[in-house]
Amino acid sequence: MGAGAKHRLVFVDRLLAALVHLRHGATHEVRACWFGVDRSTITRAVNEVRPLLAERGCTISPDVRLRTLAEVVDHLGATGKTGIIDGTEIRVRRPAVGRKDRDTFISGKNKQNSVKSMVVTDDEGHVLFCSPVQPGSCADITHARHLGLVRLLAVGPVVEILADAGYQGLGAQTGGRVVTPPHRKFKKNAPDWHEEMYERQRKAHSSRRIRVEHGIAHLKNWRALARHLGRREHMSATVQAVAGLLSHQQISDMTSARQM
Known part of the structure; x- marks a missing residue:
């Protein structure tokens, strides 16, 4: 528990990145520029938040x-x-x-x-x-x-x-x-x-x-x-x-x- 790389984005920013992806389809590179992080950070954030949104019903x-x-x-x-x-x-x-x-x-x-x-x-x-x-x-x-x-x-x-x-x-x-x-x-x-x-x-x-x-x-x-x-x-x-x-x-x- 707690192992692995630490998030550079707080949960609210990860949620916002996922919502922009779903609503507007902006590329990961564009959102990475917005938040000042690497593309892989945005990809990881979207992959973590998307299943949570799907489970809400x-x-x-x-x-x-x-x-x-x-x-x-x-x-x-x-x-x-x-x-x-x-x-x-x-x-x-x-x-x-x-x-x-x-x-x-x-x-x-x-x-x-x-x-x-x-x-x-x-x-x-x-x-x-x-x-x-x-x-x-x-x-x-x-x-x-x-x-x-x-x-x-x-x-x-x-x-x-x-x-x-x-x-x-x-x-x-x-x-x-x-x-x-x-x-x-x-x-x-x-x-x-x-x-x-x-x-x-x-x-x-x-x-x-x-x-x-x-x-x-x-x-x-x-x-x-x-x-x-x-x-x-x-x-x-x-x-x-x-x-x-x-x-x-x-x-x-x-x-x-x-x-x-």
Whole structure:
């Protein structure tokens, strides 16, 4: 205990360096000039503070935070709110030549090297959870199954989860608790009445789940999630740290608005 090099930055400065990194994406060299230290000192500070921010979880009230998907499901069941899920992709650097998993990061949707996280918000767009990342080639529905969403909805409280077409199939596995857009019953020569009904149902569903898109947009405003140029191993902690900070900001803004 106490061995190793001593910090040249107090904790407040280390926290500030990590926040600037996440929010604005300033390089380590720039921040090293600001604080008058070596680049390696900034790297060490960010690597120490980032996991601490990720472990805080998402704030839903001044004294309550959600850290796991199970806690999110219990919260939605207790409050009667509707949850909304969606996957978001973050561009990363391509693995080096010769890596056996080099192609697993290629997204089938965007045809780019990326990692994917599942975002959960409530029906007001407040971020409740961001999952650890998976390679971009992982399908949205597969990612949700790996996170145990089907099991949590089967044994947990009765909740409603809105999702897009990438999660079609979860509704049957969860007893209808995951609601996805309607299927097209006619692939060819569909009657006019069916097309009109299908478009009306699809737009109604889309208007209900648009809040999660707003939540993801707020996440992507943080420069660290616009495009990640660092090590992919840090992406899970980065996503969860940003989600926790954003949720805290959303609750603070909402509390301030109520007081006014």
